[in-house]
Structures are given as C-alpha cells and as structure tokens.
Amino acid sequence: MTLPLPDLADFSLVRRGTAVAVGALALLLAGCADMGSIGSQAQMRDAASLGLSADPAATPASAVDSQWWLAFGDSQLNGLIDQAVQGNPNLQVAQARLARARASSDVAAAADKPQLNGSLDLTRQKFSENYIYPSPLGGSIQETGTLQLNGSWEIDFFGKNRSALDAALGTANAAAADADAARVLLASNVARGYLQWARLDDQLAVAQRTLAQRDETLRLVRDRVSAGLDTRLELRQSEGGLPEARQQIEALDEQIAIARHALDALVGQPDASAKLKPPVLTMLQPIALQSVLPADLLGRRADIAAARWRVEAATQDVANARTQFYPNINLVAFAGFQAIGFDTLLKSGSQQWGIGPAIRLPIFEGGKLRANLRGKSADLDAAIQSYNASVLDAVRDVADQVASAQSIGRQQAQQREAQAAAESAWDIARQRYSAGLGNYLNVLSAETTVLAQRRQAVDLAARALDTQVGLARALGGGWQPTSGSTSTAALDAPRQH
Missing domain, CATH: 1.20.1600.10 (Outer membrane efflux proteins (OEP))
Known part of the structure; x- marks a missing residue:
C-alpha cells in the first residue's frame, strides 16, 4: 500500500502562509500578553x-x-x-x-518532538435525507472507512516546551x-x-x-x-x-x-x-x-x-x-484514504492529504x-x-x-x-x-x-x-x-x- 504524497509546491505555500500568520500574530502580542507586574x-x-x-x-x-x-x-x-x-x-x-x-x-x-499516529475508522451508517447529502446518498445506509496517518509538530517559538522540560529536569534533580x-x-x-x-x-x-x-x-x-x-x-x-x-x-x-x-x-x-x-x-x-x-x-x-x-x-x-x-503554533499534516464503501477504501481515488499551520492565540480568557x-x-x-x-x-x-x-x-x-x-x-x-x-x-x-x-x-x-x-x-x-x-x-x- 502506497500512501499519497503532497506536491512540493504545496509545501512552499504552507511555509509562506505560516510566516505571514506568525508575523501577523506577533503584532497582536503586545496587547494580548499583558503580564503586568506579576513576578x-x-x-x-x-x-x-x-x-x-x-x-x-x-x-x-x-x-x-x-x-x-x-x-x-x-x-x-x-x-x-x-x-x-x-x-x-x-x-x-x-x-x-x-x-x-x-x-x-x-x-x-x-x-x-514531532508526533505521528495512525487511525482506522470503519463505520456502517444511515445518511440523513434532510441534511447536506443529496439523493441517492441521503437516506441510504452506507459503509464508510478512513485509513490515515496524522502528524503534528509544535514549533516552540516562545520556549513553552523548553521551560516545561527545564522545570521537569529541575524536579528530577531535586x-x-x-x-x-x-x-x-x-x-x-x-x-x-x-x-x-x-x-x-x-x-x-x-x-x-x-x-x-x-x-x-x-x-x-x-x-x-x-x-x-x-x-x-x-x-x-x-x-x-x-x-x-x-x-x-x-x-x-x-x-x-x-x-x-x-x-x-x-x-x-x-x-x-x-x-x-x-x-x-x-x-x-x-x-x-x-x-x-x-x-x-x-x-x-x-x-x-x-x-x-x-x-x-x-x-x-x-x-x-x-x-x-x-500563541501555540503547530504544523499539522495528514495522509491516507477515505471512501464510502469498504471495497473502494484502498483505491487511488480514495487518497487524501493535508498540511498546514494550526495557530491558537488566547485573546480573552477571563x-x-x-x-x-x-x-x-x-x-x-x-x-x-x-x-x-x-x-x-x-x-x-x-x-x-x-x-x-x-x-x-x-x-x-x-x-x-x-x-x-x-x-x-x-x-x-x-x-x-x-x-x-x-x-x-x-x-x-x-x-x-x-x-x-x-x-x-x-x-x-x-x-x-x-x-x-x-x-x-x-x-x-x-x-x-x-x-x-x-x-x-x-x-x-x-x-x-
């Protein structure tokens, strides 16, 4: 079985998109990271x-x-x-x-470190007639399957993971x-x-x-x-x-x-x-x-x-x-197969993949x-x-x-x-x-x-x-x-x- 591979041009777009997003978020940090005189x-x-x-x-x-x-x-x-x-x-x-x-x-x-895990989901389900799926899929009972590798890598721009590791090492040394x-x-x-x-x-x-x-x-x-x-x-x-x-x-x-x-x-x-x-x-x-x-x-x-x-x-x-x-900045990716019908799950037309940044910034947290x-x-x-x-x-x-x-x-x-x-x-x-x-x-x-x-x-x-x-x-x-x-x-x- 051969997993689908993304095109190299797409990686270039991802890198440019990540850089733009990080630059935009950096402008927001002065207003969001209000730590006052806490120390x-x-x-x-x-x-x-x-x-x-x-x-x-x-x-x-x-x-x-x-x-x-x-x-x-x-x-x-x-x-x-x-x-x-x-x-x-x-x-x-x-x-x-x-x-x-x-x-x-x-x-x-x-x-x-980069994280990688695999998943396999096989489901037999009835699709709603009154939802986004048109007939003949809507109202039918189908078998769906997903076979996929999921990867993520948190890019430690601000030292969160490094400080957590140093704290754990300090506790271990103690x-x-x-x-x-x-x-x-x-x-x-x-x-x-x-x-x-x-x-x-x-x-x-x-x-x-x-x-x-x-x-x-x-x-x-x-x-x-x-x-x-x-x-x-x-x-x-x-x-x-x-x-x-x-x-x-x-x-x-x-x-x-x-x-x-x-x-x-x-x-x-x-x-x-x-x-x-x-x-x-x-x-x-x-x-x-x-x-x-x-x-x-x-x-x-x-x-x-x-x-x-x-x-x-x-x-x-x-x-x-x-x-x-x-902000937390992660690079996430997935590659695998997804299909309706178990018999078509591993066919080339069922291939799917995705890659891109995932950014989370606290704005209001009470x-x-x-x-x-x-x-x-x-x-x-x-x-x-x-x-x-x-x-x-x-x-x-x-x-x-x-x-x-x-x-x-x-x-x-x-x-x-x-x-x-x-x-x-x-x-x-x-x-x-x-x-x-x-x-x-x-x-x-x-x-x-x-x-x-x-x-x-x-x-x-x-x-x-x-x-x-x-x-x-x-x-x-x-x-x-x-x-x-x-x-x-x-x-x-x-x-x-």
Whole structure:
C-alpha cells in the first residue's frame, strides 16, 4: 500500500502562509500578553548573608568521607548500614519518587518532538435525507472507512516546551538529591541507633553491679542490726535500694529492646539485631571531623541541593506560565484514504492529504492566564523561602553539633577528674578495710560514688560519638553533586528573578 504524497509546491505555500500568520500574530502580542507586574518577590540567601566566608580558602575544608561510619572500626555497624541501604522501605520510596520524576522529564522532552499516529475508522451508517447529502446518498445506509496517518509538530517559538522540560529536569534533580539526602539520613540514624544500643548495654552493666553492691550493703546492714549497731531505719533504707536497682535494670532492658527494634526497622529485617553481639562503646573509634563552619557548607548537603533544584523548577514553571500568553503554533499534516464503501477504501481515488499551520492565540480568557502566573510566582516565592529555611537550618545544625562536641569534650575532662577522685577514695576505703581501720560498709558507700561516675562516663562517651555522627550528617555525610547537577557555586549564588 502506497500512501499519497503532497506536491512540493504545496509545501512552499504552507511555509509562506505560516510566516505571514506568525508575523501577523506577533503584532497582536503586545496587547494580548499583558503580564503586568506579576513576578516573584522573594530573594535567596547567599553564603555571605549566612555568616559563611565567600572565599572557601578562608576556612580549611575537611570533606567528610562518603562512608564516614567505617572510621568507627565496627564491622557490625558497617553491615547494618549496608543492609539498611539495600532494604529500607523509606529509601526505596525515595528511589521510586526519583524514577517518577525522571519519567516526567521524559514526558516533557517528548512534547518538543514531532508526533505521528495512525487511525482506522470503519463505520456502517444511515445518511440523513434532510441534511447536506443529496439523493441517492441521503437516506441510504452506507459503509464508510478512513485509513490515515496524522502528524503534528509544535514549533516552540516562545520556549513553552523548553521551560516545561527545564522545570521537569529541575524536579528530577531535586528528587535525586532528596534520595541522596535520605541515604545520608538513613546511615546516620542507623549509626545513632547502634550507639544508643551500646550506651544502654554499658549502662546495664553498671546497673547490674549497682544491684550487686546494694545486695551486699543489705547483708551488712542486717548483720549490723543483729549486732545492735544499726536500727531498723537503716535496714529499711537498704531494703528499698534493691527494688529500685531492679527497676533500673528492667527499664534498661526495655530500652535496649526498643533500640534493637528501631535498628531492625531501619535495616528492614525484623531479626537483624538478634544476630549481633551487643556493641561496646569503648571499642568504637572516634571520628576526626573539623570543628568550624565550612565556607562551602551549602554545596555539601544534598537537602540544600534539593531545595535549590526546587527553586530552579519553580523558576521554569513561572517561565512556562508566561509563555501561555503567547500563541501555540503547530504544523499539522495528514495522509491516507477515505471512501464510502469498504471495497473502494484502498483505491487511488480514495487518497487524501493535508498540511498546514494550526495557530491558537488566547485573546480573552477571563483572567485565567494571569491567575495561573500569579500562582506560579507564589510557588516560586514558597520554594525560595523553603530554600532559605533549609540553609538557615543547615547552618544552625552544624553550629549546634560543633558546640555540643566542644562542650562534651570539656565535660568529659571534668568527669574524668571526678571519676579519678572517686576511684581513689574507693581504693583508700578498701585499703583501710584491709588494714582493719574501717568497715566494709564504707567501701560499699565509696563504690556508690564510683558507680555514679561510671554511669556519667558512659553517657558522655555515647554523646560524644553521637555528636560525631550528627556532625558528619550536618556536614553533608560525604555527599557530592553528581555530573549535571547544581554546582557549589550555583548553590551559593542567589538567582535573580
């Protein structure tokens, strides 16, 4: 089957007609494309306004490794984070959103390309006697058929399709950065959950020793009551210490179970922690991280990059809304066969074709286009302010983590001195007891202070490691923009609207 082909002279006429139509419509645009003063009013914050040096060389940069958790030196933690990256449902949701955004950008890209489709319509119908068809066609029942190829190509004179594609690409890039941010957050949450488990387990060991110590104290007090050296007041006080210690152990067991369940949920495997040994805080190595705000902070964090890409997408949406005021210009064509009677459908006399421009210009639309532009401009303002909130929160986040790390270091120094004094007093009490200069109750009393300091030491050690995890996350978790994404300079520099 051979489709009919139009004459080349007809194409020349079409081109001349299209040029004349475009020129005439261009004269109407000044009156029709009234966008007034509609536009975005918000301004993006830059590095200088956030107190960050505009010159990255002014602040020593210490990039966080993308697998910063390896520095802890714990193979169990490494395995948990690897499992979480593979099996966490929330991370898979982020990946699905990324795939959806990329598909949307492919849809937007297709709008700028020629479109071609085929159609086949076969109909048996009765023609009206009182319409445009004379007898014998009018009033008869006939079979009609159309076999046709239809093509169109929207000529993007005013950039409508280009801006729609750029907006879709911005959304896709934001989704990619969101997925990276989710991965960084997931790794930090697993590490923090693991550290919480280690802290609780170390606290449990101290609580168990506290229970044993109070049990020994109760036995001694009972002996002293029997010997007439103590009263029932001291006995009842000592008896109350045992259930209190057991309650602390039970509470720690509950918290350990909850911490393990949280880890299992993050990893995506209900029994992941059951296969592991309880972690030990003293076996975890500290991470070396810088303790100042980096000048290039805005370019290190995936969440800020995502917010910046959303601003870019909203900017292109505004540009697209402006192009709606201008005409749509399409080149349309069709070629095929049309006949009354199926037996003549494919005969040469049934050939038909057509080609020409199709132009649509909004003249009066009740303010719909201006309202749409105002809405898109408001979306852009919201995206800019959301970006500003993200960068302010990022600066606060890093500053908080740095302040906590420095303070915890000073607290640990003071606590070590207090613990050393308590340990020394306990040692003296034991020496006096061995020499017969004191009773064992004094030894146990001195140990109470030691146990309190050990609990404090466990909490501070866990907080120090947890703050290192928080700082690694706040500094971006080792994220780097991928090829084609926003550069650090682009993230730092505000866009003019």
